[in-house]
Amino acid sequence: xxxxxxxxxxxxxxxxxxxxxxxxxxxxxxxxxxxxxxxxxxxxxxxxxxxxxxxxxxxxxxxxxxxxxxxxxxxxxxxxxxxxxxxxxxxxxxxxxxxxxxxxxxxxxxxxxxxxxxxxxxxxxxxxxxxxxxxxxxxxxxxxxxxxxxxxxxxxxxxxxxxxxxxxxxxxxxxxxxxxxxxxxxxxxxxxxxxxxxxxxxxxxxxxxxxxxxxxxxxxxxxxxxxxxxxxxxx
Amino acid sequence: xxxxxxxxxxxxxxxxxxxxxxxxxxxxxxxxxxxxxxxxxxxxxxxxxxxxxxxxxxxxxxxxxxxxxxxxxxxxxxxxxxxxxxxxxxxxxxxxxxxxxxxxxxxxxxxxxxxxxxxxxxxxxxxxxxxxxxxxxxxxxxxxxxxxxxxxxxxxxxxxxxxxxxxxxxxxxxxxxxxxxxxxxxxxxxxxxxxxxxxxxxxxxxxxxxxxxxxxxxxxxxxxxxxxxxxxxxxxxxxxx
Numbered sequence: 001x002x003x004x005x006x007x008x009x010x011x012x013x014x015x016x017x018x019x020x021x022x023x024x025x026x027x028x029x030x031x032x033x034x035x036x037x038x039x040x041x042x043x044x045x046x047x048x049x050x051x052x053x054x055x056x057x058x059x060x061x062x063x064x065x066x067x068x069x070x071x072x073x074x075x076x077x078x079x080x081x082x083x084x085x086x087x088x089x090x091x092x093x094x095x096x097x098x099x100x101x102x103x104x105x106x107x108x109x110x111x112x113x114x115x116x117x118x119x120x121x122x123x124x125x126x127x128x129x130x131x132x133x134x135x136x137x138x139x140x141x142x143x144x145x146x147x148x149x150x151x152x153x154x155x156x157x158x159x160x161x162x163x164x165x166x167x168x169x170x171x172x173x174x175x176x177x178x179x180x181x182x183x184x185x186x187x188x189x190x191x192x193x194x195x196x197x198x199x200x201x202x203x204x205x206x207x208x209x210x211x212x213x214x215x216x217x218x219x220x221x222x223x224x225x226x227x228x229x230x231x232x233x234x235x
Numbered sequence: 236x237x238x239x240x241x242x243x244x245x246x247x248x249x250x251x252x253x254x255x256x257x258x259x260x261x262x263x264x265x266x267x268x269x270x271x272x273x274x275x276x277x278x279x280x281x282x283x284x285x286x287x288x289x290x291x292x293x294x295x296x297x298x299x300x301x302x303x304x305x306x307x308x309x310x311x312x313x314x315x316x317x318x319x320x321x322x323x324x325x326x327x328x329x330x331x332x333x334x335x336x337x338x339x340x341x342x343x344x345x346x347x348x349x350x351x352x353x354x355x356x357x358x359x360x361x362x363x364x365x366x367x368x369x370x371x372x373x374x375x376x377x378x379x380x381x382x383x384x385x386x387x388x389x390x391x392x393x394x395x396x397x398x399x400x401x402x403x404x405x406x407x408x409x410x411x412x413x414x415x416x417x418x419x420x421x422x423x424x425x426x427x428x429x430x431x432x433x434x435x436x437x438x439x440x441x442x443x444x445x446x447x448x449x450x451x452x453x454x455x456x457x458x459x460x461x462x463x464x465x466x467x468x469x470x471x472x473x474x475x476x
Contacts, residue, residue: 014454014457014458017450017454018454018458021450021451021454022451024447024450024451025447025448025451027268027447028440028443028444028446028447028448029444029447031264031440031443032437032440032441032443032444034431035431035432035436035437035440036432036437036440036441037432038432039430039431039432053310053311053326053328054310055307055308055309055310055327056309056310056312058300058301058309058312059301061300063297063299063300064297064300064314065294065295065296065297068292068293068294069294069295072291073291074291074292075289075290075291075292075315075316076289076292076313076314076315077292077313077314077315078311078312078313078314079311079312079313080311091289190272198276199271199272199276200272200273200274200275200276201272204272205269205272205273208265208268208269208272209269211265211268211269212262212265212266212268212269215258215261215262215265216262216265218254218258218261218450219254219258219259219261219262222251222254222255222258225251225254225255226251226255
């Protein structure tokens, strides 16, 4: 029996498309969103400004050993600034701690007023702060960070949100509506509806190879899709 | 002028012609996506080492900061362990210098130091240490000069160590290299492999929306009740038995 290839390929294309068609539409839509909105905007680079690097007067800074003695288990000490003042930042196993770099005294965690002021310094816009909350449980959008964290939300359609460390006042992360849409699109794109991180999940593997077969048979069909025009007059 | 009729024929034509123009990339997207889903993300890696297991600093015996050479316009100081010795990492604007934190002597990251740092992340035999003035494709996420340390292990791993700061940057193996080739095909940035927001991909992605959109519409036009007769027949025979 002679195989009628156009028919076989068309049927395969059609039935595979019935299986994965919805997901292929989702892939092209989410893919288009991810390429159309620049990743720097998604990351929120435009929302924050880098801390300014003013030179330190090293003569007025207490030795780092004072800080290490006060914070046992410190693996790294850094000289940086908080509200323009020099501070030592000690990285310990239990997180970071700040010390006044001129006196060596430990600095208490930042209060709400300081956090709001710090968020204002970092944020590039001039929209007012809608809320500032100290979170003891981190929301899903920053699940890789450890609590406690200050969440400072600004007004605007984009809902810019800064996450600051209560002990150091450092910017830990920033989120906004376009990021949240991207994250949702990414979830749909990799078909990991729980954690949104596993790009090896079985559902994705089956769907991608099925889609490849569907799209490849579609490409194959192109051979017969453009019949050469018959010359009507001469026939 | 002929009026456009929104008939299945029109959608079929769009489907066909967009398929002819952009079909190759659509196949490549499906193929590269399939391969990336198959490659074990743990082996692909790309996770930098965490600072959690960094050794603790001892409390005394550090040279005073003001005694270090070239301490004008210092905008940042970090004290940490590099291998078994503590060092000061002193930043002046974009420039970074390292000093031995006990003696105050300048420290440079030479091949031996880079090998020692890389060994902490991989204990396989080192076959080569190479200084790159600029990051290559494999260490493109970083800036400044880097040491590339090659290992004789199954994955042909290469460790990248910053020649400025001595920090371990990243490990790249053969699984990552395979993954990165398909990632390049996926993001269509054939030179730098980093951007997926360039005009070419936006244009092609927009066109591909038309293939998938019209195709989805045509699904409703391509199936008739007859196509599903086998299903009903099977159900009936199942009910009978």
